[in-house]
């Protein structure tokens with residue numbers, strides 16, 4: 001771990017902090033007493049100059065297993081002394097690792113944020129970018145589902161027995177100053193151990209407990225360097241390199257690996273440079289897909305637990321307002337998400353549902369708890385960057401845009417749209433296409449099937465016979481979704497539309513989003529005129 005950190009600090013140009021960040025309000029001093037392992041909380045502005053600190057990323061676990069916390073009534077006593085024996089195992093491990101790394105300060109959310117002080121909580125929650133981004137390294141208890149399981153490897157018994165019997169899978173030989181490692185087993189690949197699979201809708205996120213929690217996504221993404229304590233190995237991750245204890249020098253990072261779909265260009269002028277708009281947009285869609293697969297204890301944390309990442313994203317890109325999880329400069333394509341109700345190879349995702357209390361307008365994915373896919377914005381072939389075709393929407397803007405912030409999407413925040421809209425009949429029985437058991441087909445006036453409808457929440461559509469479809473943009477030439485209405489590729493390209501499925505509220509011009517429409521024959525809009533409508 002020491003070597004990883006010192007090499008990264010000294011040699012990796014990509015792993016430098018850009019600005020000197022503000023320190024978190026409080027830190028844990030891991031060695032304040034002579035001849036005692038006890039620790040205490042210190043205010044970061046209390047005189048002593050604090051050069052660096054380590055952060056911890058961990059699962060809180062169910063309420064019965066919640067970690068030791070600081071509250072208004074315990075703050076004073078925590079600043080005097082916290083007995084080492086009183087710390088849960090994960091915290092003890094983190095303290096020990098800090099001392100081994102000669103680090104004096106550690107930040108742990110449950111102890112360094114006063115949990116029942118709303119102002120303190122909100123202030124610190126908004127600072128996550130600089131708290132994790134400014135730390136020397138984040139220790140991530142990846143395989144621990146609560147604070148009592150430690151920062152350590154949790155190897156399953158059969159794997160452990162195998163390792164004890166057959167050794168670690170490699171042997172080191174020294175030749176003078178050179179060391180050679182010979183593998184007797186194929187070493188584990190970083191993404192596999194971590195649970196990073198490019199095919200996310202097939203359950204690619206793995207089962208490591210820390211990966212299933214919403215708050216911890218930004219803790220990983222914002223950190224310059226992380227050491228993950230996974231199920232079978234210790235993993236290093238920084239902006240330049242990933243390694244494991246087996247292959248410590250393993251691989252240079254690629255966000256876009258060969259196996260994944262390529263992002264969709266929206267017009268020919270878009271640059272495909274790694275820092276350009278196309279990849280930036282895809283990076284955000286990626287974040288949302290990962291984030292939406294995770295769970296929250298408090299439904300109302302959906303936007304707050306992403307706020308640190310949203311702030312970082314805003315800092316890195318030009319323009320664009322943040323509208324409840326969607327960026328204004330990604331409109332209208334950013335509306336073309338859909339919910340996932342089935343995983344082909346892994347644990348089934350929970351059925352999508354609406355939160356009990358209003359959280360975001362229906363056009364934002366944040367209005368739903370459930371796994372989201374942006375595959376409408378990707379194509380299969382990495383060599384041929386298809387364009388998505390002309391946008392069918394002529395104007396789009398958000399009425400209450402200035403009232404949004406990183407935490408809040410104001411109620412009834414309407415998207416004003418001018419576009420083509422058409423009423424379509426729904427097939428009564430859902431169709432199972434293997435990927436989605438709630439898929440429904442839509443039909444034209446003559447009863448012919450002319451497109452696919454993916455409901456956001458299937459149960460909401462049970463008694464509905466019609467939807468309105470707003471035409472958003474043409475389907476790309478090569479889409480991960482296969483054309484299925486018997487047309488040849490040439491004939492169908494640009495002749496099929498992606499759109500939003502809407503329900504009209506009363507007889508007004510106001511609509512609510514209820515799903516995504518794909519592969520809809522463009523001819524369905526023949527004879528329709530541009531209309532102005534409001535989506536809330």
Ligand SMILES: [Zn+2]
Pocket residue numbers: 007008009012014015238239240241
């Ligand atoms: Zn590095």
